[in-house]
Amino acid sequence: MPANVRNVHSIAQIHYHRLKSSQGLTSHTFDFLNQFLPFAGPNSVSSDSVNSNERRQIAVGLTKIVKSEKNYVLKGFSREFRPCFLVNIMKLLGTRETAFAFFKVAFRDDSDRIVESCCVAAQILAAEDLQFLAQDMVSFVIGIIGASRSRNLVEFMWKYHSFYESDFSVLNTLMRSFLNAEMGSEALEIVSKMREVGVSPTSSASRILLKLLLRVGDYGSVWKFFKDIVRKGPFPTTHTFNMMILGFCRKGLLGIGESLLHVMRKFRCEPDVFTYNIVINANCMRGETSNALEWIHFMIWSGCEPNVVTFNVVINALSKEGEMVKARRFFDGILDLGIFPNTITYNIMIDGYVKAGDLVEAGKLYEDMRYKGISPDGMTFNILIGVLIDGYFRMGDHKGARSLWKEMHRGGIFPDAVAFAVFINGLARVGLMDAYDMLLEAARERFVPSYLSYDSLIRWFYNYGKLNRKLMFGREMRQKGFSSGYLCDQYHHSSFHNRRMNLDIL
Structure with a gap:
């Protein structure tokens, strides 16, 4: 300590x-x-x-x-819960x-007196330009006392706010606190109060409220609030439309999202690359790749240049559909637009070729990636390891497998559990103790192998007749909470096990 x-x-x-x-x-x-x-x-x-x-x-x-x-x-403060002491401690x-x-620990009593003391403390903090901390406090209290009692909290803070802060300051704190507590209806009531006293919510708070209403599916309130900000402010921005389009698309309402993109210009908002990417991705997610391609043409025609994300989305959709010829055409053609593929682009293409069984092209893309100085990541190696390393071992090219593994290790990248199990299995096929040493090295580097790696080694220990080592691994798997289906099956089929071993040991 x-x-x-x-x-x-x-x-x-x-x-x-x-x-x-x-x-x-x-x-x-x-x-x-x-x-x-x-x-x-x-x-x-x-x-x-x-x-x-x-x-x-x-x-x-x-x-x-x-x-x-x-x-x-x-x-x-230890003698009495008083706002002045609480504020001083929090500032110190x-x-x-x-x-x-500290406030979360200190708030152990939700009586009306303590809640009101917390409100006063929050208002003092807001008056001293610590609005975010004030919002944290009020959000936490609201989450504890619930929606019904929060009405009394709002009345109390509004009644005494003039001693500490402006109308906008207290209402902004309350609105954001309700948003943090995910109480959309209560936040809308605060907006109404804002309109009554002649102030407007901030653009960021308006977007958060719209996002919350969209997430819960309260579309009536979404359109009502949208009309309100169009008439009274804050006027919607491209960011606001992007958030709404994304919200509707995530709910499966692609038609509404596309309509919002078309009407943005009527509100003096120009669709940007993020706007188009949202709609293009939504079409691809629905399997409507042809519509996505039409949106790309419309995007370019409208004077908005696509970026690498735009093409990654389409290439990924084509790859999943097995259209690797079209995907490759896009991959090769993006350079003509001055866009350079990134690691994600290569990962998508490599994964597509691997799933299509074209390991030669997958390998070529990996080499092209390295030649152009594009760093592979964990996803790249996890795609390749399960196929290429296994292929190396099957062809007897142990050096190729180890070379790929060392390259990943030098980059500080660890494989996922399945890829690691493939590598362990390949090592065990040609050298049992090499696989065992690799497992120990992984443990020293705090990488936790899955049961697949242990199971693979136990299979090879059994095949090589290393029964004592097999027992040791059985115990280790038990200690780590793993179980080996293969080991249990072999116990029932081996006469040696039936005579000498107790299943409880395993």
Whole structure:
């Protein structure tokens, strides 16, 4: 434990015994953070809202407060949950994350008095240009007390907000807090309140609200709010339309998304490459590749240049449909438009050729990728390893397999579990101990093989007659929570196992 955390623990222990003697505590569990907090009342809520990393950050922050000789703030807050003490502590903790973590620990009582104190604290923070921290607090409280009690919270914050902040400031805090808590209806009510007092939500808040309404499928509210911002602001931007088009396309309402793209210009918004890519991808996802190609032609005709993502989407769709000739034509033709394939483009093409059984072309593309200086990633190798490395081993080209593996390792890329099992199986086929050493090396590098790797080795140990080694692997698999179907099958079919081995050992 770090020295600064131990210091907090020692101070907390002293404070704990003092409080225990004065308050008559009977709990046998000790949490050092509790000594800096007011005692929870009858409306106590769960304090398990922070993770271990957040608790460590709080401990370090409290240490700094104690060292700065400002622990009187901590003492005051431990006696009574007061907004001024809470705000001072949160500011002294330094970062927004640590301050919010401390608040989550401190909010252990959802009585009306404590909720109102939290509201006052949030308003003080907003007045001191700490709006995001204020929104974090109010969002958390709303999530605890629920929608029905949140109405009282809104009334309280609005009633006293003039002492701390402007109309827009408090309503923006409330709107974003409801959005963070994913309460779309309540956020719309705050928008109505904004209109009443002559202020408008921000563009970003409007987009978040539209996105939330689309996700929950409240299309009536989507169109109502969209008409509202068109008339009263903030006027929709290309970003707003992109978000709406994406939302409708994800819901399967491609026709609405395409219609929105066509009407964007009426609202002085020009579709950009992201707009077109959303629609093109949606068509490809539906298997309507021909429509996607028409959209690309319309995109170019409209003066919007496609990017590599545009072609990656179409090439991927064609590859999945088995149209590798058309996919290759696109792949070779994008250079004419001044667009260079990236790692994802090559991955798509290599995967398409592998699935089509054309390993020669897959290998050529991989070599072309390396020649052009495009770095392969984990996806590239995981596509290739399962096929090329297995092919190398089957052809007896052990050097080729190891060369590909070493290249991946030099790039700091680890395979997925299936690809690793293929490599282990290939090694075991030509050298059992090489495979065993590779498994140990993977464990040292904190790569966790799947049961497939263990199962493969156990098969080869059995085939080579290494029964003791097989037993060892059986135990290791049990310890790691794996089980080997092959091992159990061989137990039932081997007379040696029937005489000498106990299945419980395995």
